[in-house]
Amino acid sequence: MSSLRFVAVDLGGTQIRAARYTADGVQEARVAMATGASDGVEFVMRRIKSAIRQVWPMDEKVSAIGIGAPGPIDFSQGILRFAPNLPGWENVPLRDELLDAFDIPVFLGNDADVAGLGEHRFGAGQGVSNMIYMTISTGVGGGMIFDNRLFTGGQGLGGEIGHMAVDPHGPRCNCGNIGCLEVMASGTAIARRARERLDAGDPSMLREMVEGDLSKITAKEVNEAGAAGDELALELFEEAGAYLGSAIVSLMYMLNPSLFVLGGGVTHAGNLLFAPIRRIVKDRAPAIYQERTKIVKAELGRDVGLWGALALCLMELHL
Ligand SMILES: [Zn+2]
Structure with a gap:
């Protein structure tokens, strides 16, 4: 299982963080950048994709992308309904955007839910x-x-x-x-x-x-x-x-x-x-x-959202 790799993304109102993990939770790469939320939805989408590319492995082998977002999620459609800290974000099809760009499974969750999964799998709730x-x-x-x-x-x-x-x-x-x-x-x-x-x-x-x-x-x-x-x-x-x-x-x-x-x-x-x-x-x-x-x-501290996005992938893939 440790040969599988995942990209975890924590989309926040002020920062976008991304990391590449093995299924065992070894962090292999990490990047953080300003969200620039006031620049609008398309700009932030480009930054999310750029963050993912920056932690993408040379051999291109990634099993799934997990992402936590700061608002309510429509799970069946992979849509972020709205986000109080991201102006203009209404019904953004975040999952399909990333699916189109990277062509691997993408799992989207609410940030607090995702953080809970992180603590459950890798932190105080093990x-x-x-x-x-x-x-x-x-x-x-x-x-x-x-x-x-x-x-x-x-x-x-x-x-x-x-x-x-x-x-x-x-x-x-x-x-x-x-x-x-x-x-x-x-x-x-x-x-x-x-x-x-x-x-x-x-x-x-x-x-x-x-x-x-x-x-x-x-x-x-x-x-x-x-x-x-x-x-x-x-x-x-x-x-x-x-x-x-x-x-x-x-x-x-x-x-x-x-x-x-x-x-x-x-x-x-x-x-x-x-x-x-x-x-x-x-x-x-x-x-x-x-x-x-x-x-x-x-x-798990500040990286709880990244651990959580990894845990979301593992839960969805029954790993
Ligand atoms: Zn209230």
Whole structure:
């Protein structure tokens, strides 16, 4: 099997990454370039193809291309329906474009789903059949794997953990729903809550860290302040952790996975985030669920989308 090779592509709003892997997960070549999303669909398509060509092997032998894209996917047609971070991308036949250009099987998936597959096959979820991956960064995304297969629902639109409502009185989310996990516990939400609390006059070292310019606050600054023991920052992580923890308890009841893998930039906060999540789960989930469900940090880091695109090829080809 190790003689088979795959090209993995991670199409993001700011970067396109591509890598060539053996089926065992040995990375043989890698390239990253700016997406240039504002230049339009055709320009970005050309860049994707160029990235693939740059990691293509001399002997031309590639078994499949896997690609993760930042939006909902029509699986049967291989179409990216739309992408919030890629202006103009509506119903782009990404699979057929690449099929025409390279003439080998192409597998297309949603980026969070693909990242979940990556962690399942090569990261924190190895050897587990039922797991839920959650990515907590600018937004909150999810990937659900049951019986070692990705679950995306009837039309490929399922697994959107970030848009479960966790506060019926919360702010409206970009998706239209109110109080989504994404709008309560993402990095963007943590930064928004920090600004609200500072505006209300709460003391915090955050104000000094951004020299009074509150628009500069991101989850990263809140993390740094929390690590230095700042009360407000600690409270903000408690808050986000409580929303994530209660969502995890609901998911335990509904889907009974044996593992939750949490990734994305906000998880760099480590125990600042994980401690309140675990506290909520310990307080609210019945013991029988707790004993059989682990909550761990993702392992694959920035390349999770590439590993995931490889894992998508392997899953689709039953390897
Ligand atoms: Zn939403």
